[in-house]
Amino acid sequence: MAAEPLNQAAAVRHQRTVERAERALRDLDAEGSAISFQSVAKRAGVSRQWLYTQPAIRAEIEQLRDKAPARTSAVPARQRTSEASLRQRLDTMRAENQRLREENQSLKAELAIAYGQQRCADRR
Numbered sequence: 001m002a003a004e005p006l007n008q009a010a011a012v013r014h015q016r017t018v019e020r021a022e023r024a025l026r027d028l029d030a031e032g033s034a035i036s037f038q039s040v041a042k043r044a045g046v047s048r049q050w051l052y053t054q055p056a057i058r059a060e061i062e063q064l065r066d067k068a069p070a071r072t073s074a075v076p077a078r079q080r081t082s083e084a085s086l087r088q089r090l091d092t093m094r095a096e097n098q099r100l101r102e103e104n105q106s107l108k109a110e111l112a113i114a115y116g117q118q119r120c121a122d123r124r
Contacts, residue, residue, distance in 0.1 A: 017046060022060075025060060028043060029064055037051050037052065
């Protein structure tokens with residue numbers, strides 16, 4: 001009869017550990033973080049070996065890990081840059097690029113004039 005409370009306590013501890021691992025897995029997936037046995041173990045505070053012995057958790061980790069390359073970005077949706085913002089940045093960069101090209105052309109012209117003047121001065 002003394003073993004029954006110990007068995008119950010072990011079952012409760014096991015269930016809490018499973019819940020921590022599942023929560024860690026959900027959190028990592030929601031954050032867009034890389035899913036691996038190591039990342040889940042670290043987040044849940046369990047060993048990788050223990051994760052391997054849990055068939056349901058193991059299958060979910062493997063499924064999420066295997067679909068990870070298909071993700072477009074590891075950045076959560078709420079943190080991704082909008083298309084309008086990207087277009088604005090692109091337009092700004094194009095304008096800056098054009099300004100720098102014009103400045104470069106102007107500086108080349110000034111340099112050519114300075115070289116010409118120096119040549120004339122050297123010939124005298």
